[in-house]
Amino acid sequence: MAPAPSPLTARASITVRVQPGDFDTAAEIDALSAGRTDIGAVVTFSGLCREEKGQLAALELEHYPGMAEAEIRRICETAVARFDLQGATAIHRFGRIAPGDRIVLVIAASTHRQAAFDGASFIMDYLKTAAPFWKKEHLKDGTARGWVSAKDTDDTARDRWS
């Protein structure tokens, strides 16, 4: 779980969306930085659906409506306060997603680059372990391989921030 956020930086803007459809990465970067001259660095992370050696037909992403948005927002607020970010955007898709398609987008904006790199990394590490989403794999032969297991390495990645 993300530590409790402290009061936000005055002008930090946070955008969180959980949606079935795709997103436009460039448009989201522009939206975060539009009309601002205090941002010196923007880091983006895009998570894509892998083909898993050609076996995967699609991922099915289930989420907890309401809590998914709330939890991602809590994580972004914590990151903004901790790294003094000027803004953060996190968009996560749900439903059926094919290999090559985008799943998640995280953008962190800051005055200098290191905070933006750290902020984006922090948001992703907590998103993977605390945001209520679950992936199920559907294979090309029509079978369901089942639910993806959580990885210990994701917990380790998150724990380096505490």
Add this chain to the structure above:
Amino acid sequence: MREVRLVYFAWVRERIGLSDEIVSLPEAVVTAGDLITWLKGRGEDYAAALEHENVIRVAVDQDHVEHDEPLGSAREIALFPPMTGG
């Protein structure tokens, strides 16, 4: 007895065979862990879904809680596997 809405996700939902239900909790169910123990006694499907108690995550009114935390006056309690988004 108090009424709460239980919601289930991913393989917890599939194994129990329900996405949500309203239940009356006995007074003895105080913590999230108590809830899991009580649910396991409700039938084979519940016992199978919650067999590995330690991996089951619990959210009270859409906030993560540990198994030793009290449920309080929760209206909605969710049970689900470790998360695999991102």
